[in-house]
Amino acid sequence: MDVRRYVEEHRDEFVAALKEWAAIPSVSADPGHHGDVRKSAGWLRDHLAAAGFPTVEIWESGGMPAVFAEWPAADPGAPTVLVYGHHDVQPARVADGWDTEPFVPEERGDRLIGRGTSDDKGQVLFHALGVRAGLAASGADAPPVTVRMLVEGEEESGSPNFADLLERNRDRLACDVVVISDTTMWSADVPSMCVGMRGLTDCEIVLTGPETDVHSGSFGGAVPNPARAMADLLSALHDGDGRVAVPGFYDGVAEISAEERDLIARLPFDEAEWLATAGSSAASGEAGYSTLERIWVRPTAEINGMWSGHTGAGTKTIVPHSAHAKVSFRLVPGQEPAHVQERVRAFVAERVPAGLGVRVEFGGPGVRACASDIASPAVRAARSAMERAFGTEVLFTREGGSGPEADIADVLGAPLVFVAVGLDDDRIHAPNEKVEIPLLLKGAESAAYLWERLGSQGPPAG
C-alpha cells in the first residue's frame, strides 16, 4: 500500500467527513453562531481522535476554542512539526448570492461546494488523511516526525486571542517547523508554495452628527452631514496615485528588490484570466506596481463596507444621524499593526469636521505580515514533497490573505512553511465557495511525503 493509493481509496470517506464538518456553520464573527463554532471544535476533536492521534484536546482561548492534537514520533529524536489551520469560517447567507445553501455542502463531480470547504476545513482535514496514509505506507504505528496540530476557532475574526493562546502553551507547541495549511496555489495545473503573506488590521469608523436623522429640507446644507464627512474621509484615504495617504502608513516598508520583481514576473500571470476570476473588468491600484506586486508585496487600505442613513426603498430626505465604514489595511513585512492603528486614528481625528462625533474601533491588535525563507531546509523539503505529490515543478508565490502566522513564527521561534492546495477561484470569503477534491487529496499526499522527508533528515541542526 503506497501513500497515493491509500489516499485515493479513502476519497469517499474523506469527502463524507468534510461534508459533515462543513455543514456546521462555525462563523466566529457572528455571536449567533458561537455555539456552532464550539460544535465544530468538538467534531474535529472526535475526528482526529478517531484518526489515531493519541492526544486531542479542546483549548479554550477566552473566545472561541481551538483544537490541539499530537501524535509523537516513535523516535524521540525525530523533529516536531506543528500544523496550523482554522475551523471557523466566514459569514455566508443565500441572500449574498449563493447558488446553494452555504452550509449544506454539495458534491458536484470533483468539486465540493460550501462555506469552509476550502477555507479552511478541507485543508485541515487532509492532514488527518495524510498521516494515516503515511502510516499505511510505512507499516509503522507512529509518524516519522512528531505531528502536532493547532486548529484555531477565531481566524476569520482576526484571531484576537491567538497570540495569548500561543504564549500560554508555548511548551506544548514547541516545534522545529510550522506547516501552515490555509493558502492557495497558483492554479490546479501549476502547483506552488506560498512564501509570504500580508498582515491585516481592520477597523470600523463611526461618525455621528444630529442626534437622530433630521429632515434635509429643514437642516440640510446647514449642519454637518456625517455621510458626506465619511465620503470625504474615505476618499482622502488614497492619493491620486492610489497610494495610501495616511501619514506614516508606509513607515518600515522596504521597496521591493529587483530580484523580487523578477521572481514575481516569472510567473505565468494572465491578467485577463485573473480579472475574470475576480469578476472585475479592469485592474487598478497603486501606480508603479504590477497587479501581483499590488496584491502580494504592497500594503493597501480597502473599504469593506459602509452605511449611513436611508438604505431602503424609495426616498427619505434626511441628514443621517451617523455614518459607518469598515476599513481593512493589508500590511507587509516591516509594518507594525499597532503603529498603523495609531496613524489611522490620528488621520481620522484630524479630518472630522466640527460638530461631528467620531469613533474608530479596531477589531483587535491586528496581524503582522510574514514570510518564509526560500533557502531554508524546511521550504526545500516541503517543495520536494509537493513536487512528488503533484509530479511537476512547484513554483513560489505570495498570498494576499492574512492570518496569525507571524505570531506563530515569533512566539514559537520556528520557520514557516506553507503547504496548501486552495485556489484563487475557490471563492473563499465570497458566495459559492468550493474546493477541488483532487487537490485536497494531493495535499494529504504532500503532507505524508513531507513527514517522511523531515523524519529522514533526522534531528534539526543546532
Added chain:
Amino acid sequence: MDVRRYVEEHRDEFVAALKEWAAIPSVSADPGHHGDVRKSAGWLRDHLAAAGFPTVEIWESGGMPAVFAEWPAADPGAPTVLVYGHHDVQPARVADGWDTEPFVPEERGDRLIGRGTSDDKGQVLFHALGVRAGLAASGADAPPVTVRMLVEGEEESGSPNFADLLERNRDRLACDVVVISDTTMWSADVPSMCVGMRGLTDCEIVLTGPETDVHSGSFGGAVPNPARAMADLLSALHDGDGRVAVPGFYDGVAEISAEERDLIARLPFDEAEWLATAGSSAASGEAGYSTLERIWVRPTAEINGMWSGHTGAGTKTIVPHSAHAKVSFRLVPGQEPAHVQERVRAFVAERVPAGLGVRVEFGGPGVRACASDIASPAVRAARSAMERAFGTEVLFTREGGSGPEADIADVLGAPLVFVAVGLDDDRIHAPNEKVEIPLLLKGAESAAYLWERLGSQGPPAG
C-alpha cells in the same frame, strides 16, 4: 357661536379623528404600504363627506390616489380657493429611534405623537374643522368662498404623477388662490407665513464592480473598489467652500439681494437653539451665507443614505461588488430640475473609474422651487387671518422643504399662499414626529377667517 369657540369645543372630536387617520401607515415610498395609502385616501373621503363637502372624490393618478373635495359658495360670484395638502407620509420604523409605535398615535398633553400628525395629516384635517367653524359662526350653509381641496398621495415620493393630475383636471381645479398647508411657522410663539420653498430632485447612484463580493486578501488593492469610487464621487460633490461642485448646478440661480438678506436677518434667529432642534453641535455649510440663507435661498446637495459591502457584525474582508448612494438636491428659483439632473448625470459619468459600472436613477422629474408675492392681496388676506387667529403679528419666512407647489402655481396660474402651523421641531421625516394640537386649532381658525375675508373682498380683480 364664534369660530374660536366652535373650534375649541370640537377639539377632542378633532384629535380623535386625526388619531384614527394617522394610524394608517400611508407610506407612499414603500410599495408594501400602497394598500395603506389607498386606505388613507378612503378615510379622508369619508371624513370630508361627513364634514359636509357636497362633492368628494378619489382621483387616481397613475400612482397613489389623491382626494378631491369641493364646497361651492352660496354666491356664484365669490372667489374660489384651492387648498393643497397630502395624505401620504414618510417611512417610519421603531428601529429608527422612535419612542412610540409610529403608527399608533399617542396623545401627551397638548401634543399628538405619530408619523404624519404634523406632515401633513394634521394640517389637512384642520381645514375640515375650519370650514365647519366658519359655517357655525355665520349660520350659513355654504362657505363664503368656493372651497376646493386637493390632497395628494405621493408628496413624500416626489409627486411623480401630480403635474399630470393637475393638467388633466385643470378645469375642476381652477381657482383664484392656492392655499398650501404643508409648511411650518417660525415657532409656537412667533407665528409666521412661508413665502418661498426650495425645489427638489433626488437620485440613487449605483456603482458596480466585481460580479460578487471578492476576498480583499486576494483582490484588494488591484481591482477598483466601488465603495472607494463612491466615496470619491460623493466627496467630489462639494468644493472646499461647501459649494456644490457639479458644473452647471448653479445655472439660473440669482444671487440674493441685499433686501432679501435684510428680511432674513430681521428674524429672531437663535442659532444655538436651532442646533439643539437639529440635535447637531455645529452649523456648517456654504461659505459666505448665514444658516437661514443656507436652508432657505441656497441650493444644496445632500447625501441621504449610502451603503456598500459588509454592514453587519464583525469583519468581512471583501471588495464589495457594489456601492449605493441616495443623494437629493434642494433647488432655488431659477433652477430647472431637468437641467440639474442632466448635469449630475454628466458629473457622475465623468468620474467613474474604468472597470466599474454606473447607474444614476432619479426618483422622478423633480420639483421646481416656488415663492409667493408678499405684496399680493392673497398674502395680505392670509396674513391678517392668521394674525386674528394668533392675536399677534405674523412674520415672513421661507421653507427648506419642497413639494409640488411650483407645479400647482404654474398649471393653475394662481398665486400661492402658505397657511400652515407646523413647527421645525415637529421632527417631520424623523423619529418621534409630533404636532402641537393647539396650533392645529389655530390653523382651523385661520382658515375660517381667511375664507371670510376673501369672500368679503368679493370677486377677484380682472
